[in-house]
Amino acid sequence: MIAAFAGIFGCQLLGEFIVRAFALPLPGPVLGMFLLFAALVARGGGSGKGGGNNADVPKQLGAAADGLLGHLSLLFVPASVGLMRYFDLLVANALTLVLALSISTALAMAATALTFRLLAGAKS
């Protein structure tokens, strides 16, 4: 378990380092995600498999990732409580913000899912 967390933190750290060194417009953890993914692909590819099945993921790493992602909602709570600092500004612009956020979020979701289905459905 400790090795798995060291690997995850290591990928994040490397991501943070690369992002700063090359002034990339990405957060370190997002790059860290791609780094860990690349490491898993490289590892799976080395064993002669195409990668992508559950057995390829080191057990401990799988457990650590599932543990973190199983409680992903909890991790957003502290940032979400930060809404309280902008209460007045949010209330003063409530109608605009509510309409713009809700309509736009629904449109973006629908556009994404429909485009995906249109192109993925053509094959199956």
Add this chain to the structure above:
Amino acid sequence: MIPIPALLAPHPEVWVYLSTSPLSWLTLTLLAFIVADHISVAFNRHPAVNLVALATIFIIVALKATGTNYETYFAGAQFIHFLLGPATVALAVPLYRNFERVRATALPIAASLCVGSVVAIVSVVAIAKLLGASHEIAASLAPKSVTSPIAMGLSERLGGAPFLTTALVMATGIFGAMILSPLMKLLRIKDPAAIGMAAGLASHGVGAARAFHIDSTAGAFAGIAMGLNGALTSVILPILQPWLGL
């Protein structure tokens, strides 16, 4: 001056310790989440009963009742907040488990990403401007669908208020998580990959958290969509900027 609850009035020093110790606010966050989780389960994980929203409301009420400011709260809650980074990295695992599926759907992923990203940006700015929003509000709203570290940077570059953007990003995430299942049902979309893409693209990690409740494949695609939309938005938002009148 922090108001002392009546129960602790004879022991003011105990209250001073409790109200300033990070441990209290860390514990409060976990307890609020456990209660919210029980309520969510009681409602059969109904999408309108959002975990993040419920826990947030409980905590804000507790903070207001005790006259505690966000900074004091965050001194404790930061230990939970910190795990967001490693959790983002951990998204690589479900992504890898679904690698075959991802590789086979590279074209739909790329296309839906481009369409969704532009729709998310253009629609929010257009609606806000139509309703007479100030430049600061419109610029703060523009990156609302991407994960907050990217959104803050973009908002600042456009002349928005980065911390207001964080609040709007969280509101977008919660709203997106609430409408995900009903909207997909309405559109008759059952493919977990399409649902995940929509969740991660429009409502970043909070949407991804909801997608994981639906299905692990949906969660994996939400992770991809969140990561790629963050990168794509930071490239196309500056290009769209003059065209959007920002």
